[in-house]
Amino acid sequence: xxxxxxxxxxxxxxxxxxxxxxxxxxxxxxxxxxxxxxxxxxxxxxxxxxxxxxxxxxxxxxxxxxxxxxxxxxxxxxxxxxxxxxxxxx
Amino acid sequence: xxxxxxxxxxxxxxxxxxxxxxxxxxxxxxxxxxxxxxxxxxxxxxxxxxxxxxxxxxxxxxxxxxxxxxxxxxxxxxxxxxxxxxxxxxxxxxxxxxxxxxxxxxxxxxxxxxxxxxxxxxxxxxxxxxxxxxxxxxxxxxxxxxxxxxxxxxxxxxxxxxxxxxxxxxxxxxxxxxxxxxxxxxxxxxxxxxxxxxxxxxxxxxxxxxxxxxxxxxxxxxxxxxxxxxxxxxxxxxxxxxxxxxxxxxxxxxxxxxxxxxxxxxxxxxxxxxxxxxxxxxxxxxxxxxxxxxxxxxxxxxxxxxxxxxxxxxxxxxxxxxxxxxxxxxxxxxxxxxxxxxxxxxxxxxxxxxxxxxxxxxxxxxxxxxxxxxxxxxxxxxxxxxxxxxxxxxxxxxxxxxxxxxxxxxxxxxxxxxxxxxxxxxxxxxxxxxxxxxxxxxxxxxxxxxxxxx
Numbered sequence: 119x120x121x122x123x124x125x126x127x128x129x130x131x132x133x134x135x136x137x138x139x140x141x142x143x144x145x146x147x148x149x150x151x152x153x154x155x156x157x158x159x160x161x162x163x164x165x166x167x168x169x170x171x172x173x174x175x176x177x178x179x180x181x182x183x184x185x186x187x188x189x190x191x192x193x194x195x196x197x198x199x200x201x202x203x204x205x206x207x208x
Numbered sequence: 209x210x211x212x213x214x215x216x217x218x219x220x221x222x223x224x225x226x227x228x229x230x231x232x233x234x235x236x237x238x239x240x241x242x243x244x245x246x247x248x249x250x251x252x253x254x255x256x257x258x259x260x261x262x263x264x265x266x267x268x269x270x271x272x273x274x275x276x277x278x279x280x281x282x283x284x285x286x287x288x289x290x291x292x293x294x295x296x297x298x299x300x301x302x303x304x305x306x307x308x309x310x311x312x313x314x315x316x317x318x319x320x321x322x323x324x325x326x327x328x329x330x331x332x333x334x335x336x337x338x339x340x341x342x343x344x345x346x347x348x349x350x351x352x353x354x355x356x357x358x359x360x361x362x363x364x365x366x367x368x369x370x371x372x373x374x375x376x377x378x379x380x381x382x383x384x385x386x387x388x389x390x391x392x393x394x395x396x397x398x399x400x401x402x403x404x405x406x407x408x409x410x411x412x413x414x415x416x417x418x419x420x421x422x423x424x425x426x427x428x429x430x431x432x433x434x435x436x437x438x439x440x441x442x443x444x445x446x447x448x449x450x451x452x453x454x455x456x457x458x459x460x461x462x463x464x465x466x467x468x469x470x471x472x473x474x475x476x477x478x479x480x481x482x483x484x485x486x487x488x489x490x491x492x493x494x495x496x497x498x499x500x501x502x503x504x505x506x507x508x509x510x511x512x513x514x515x516x517x518x519x520x521x522x523x524x525x526x527x528x529x530x531x532x533x534x535x536x537x538x539x540x541x542x543x544x545x546x547x548x549x550x551x552x553x554x555x556x557x558x559x560x561x562x563x564x565x566x567x568x569x570x571x572x573x574x575x576x577x578x579x580x581x582x583x584x585x586x587x588x589x590x591x592x593x594x595x596x597x598x599x600x601x602x603x604x605x606x607x608x609x610x611x612x613x614x615x616x617x618x619x620x621x622x623x624x625x626x627x628x629x630x631x632x633x634x635x636x637x638x639x640x641x642x643x644x645x646x647x648x649x650x651x652x653x654x655x656x657x658x659x660x661x662x
Contacts, residue, residue, distance in 0.1 A: 123215055153212040176274055184627045195219070197276035199210065204466040206214040206307040 128192025220299030233408035235415035294336030300343035307347035322412035346549035349385035355411035376591030387616035401601030428464030483537030484528035490631035497550025509560030518571035540573025546633035592643035
């Protein structure tokens, strides 16, 4: 499984999750977990996704999502989960 | 499964607290390039480095993108050139041609520094060692990315005072050769006692003769992360403070270990070590001095500074050692003046002197680093400063180093600008009393009593 963490940070607005999910569905990326919270009016979301079935390269997915973020007015980052596991799990 | 708070914590370290991997350094052995024909030697060196390192920069960029962690520098270290050039180089100018080859190949593969224009002379100098040392001013003036380091002593051998005397002259000469650029050449020249074979950090990186053909060493950083963690335990006991540093160092080092393993896998090169250093940059919030202030000092250099630095260095190691399968290099907190805004502020405020810095080097990872001094400082005085620093390393069985810049044409009160990661520095006063007769004695300092452990 190629687990990737997608984080979305920015001003809360209608349809952020919907737009990200549409992109993921279109690209055959499966969502394993979503958590979301609002801190001082700012939208914070984390998704754990599986890219195994996606035909797109990591770099392309990351660039597409960053561009989508610009359109919505939020910052979308795409990182392999290993960095978080390394730091927070022994 | 990971939760949103853990993910947010990691990303906050990267975005707000300057967490990064400071360098991926590819070590390359040049021993099999040795040839008695200088042109052939240069050609072999160029080809070997090019073939080994052509994908280094792109691999580093891929890893940075996929993990979302900046990898600031991609660098190369090679076998000390005095060993490689000995058979072919009959003059110092011959050695300069090798420096130019190293510079050319560094530019070709896109690394920002290449280390290993070096000689290991802790007990004695061969003819080749001396030729290389005498070529340093010209080599550093005629290249951009080459870094030079000389090991002048060790706990096992004592200190080679003839070489220390010579390096006083060479540091001055290097300053003269590069005086148009504020004596920048000296920023790429460091002398050591107990130099490690696997240091990934410049200017002192070289690929030791104990190493394999190729190796990946990684240097992590993150003074900003440690400082932010300490902000949350203001006023707490030493126990709480130490635990906080240790836990933070663990997290920072785990990222370094991950990047090192990944780079090693993708390049098909064995993983060597992670260097657990807190390396500052001139950027705001990326300062080791600021950690010392957060620990409770008004400025770095105030009474208590050496103790605070000792704690910091020790806790960083304790936290980091468990996070990495192999730890090496310099491993500790760096205290360069020009590369650390907090250190610069402390010097300007009059809190930090050369003598206090020397005391601090007894408990930190390296030594007198990136210190600008008046351009009219005598060569023998520089040798004296070097001898003091190396004695600390020799007696305490640790690595110490001197990277000092006599800025030609400038004096105390003036400022020198090196640019980029090298930063800027106020010129610090140097003790004016003479050590000529001491330095000029010649010979070497015998190995200390505790080196005889057999």
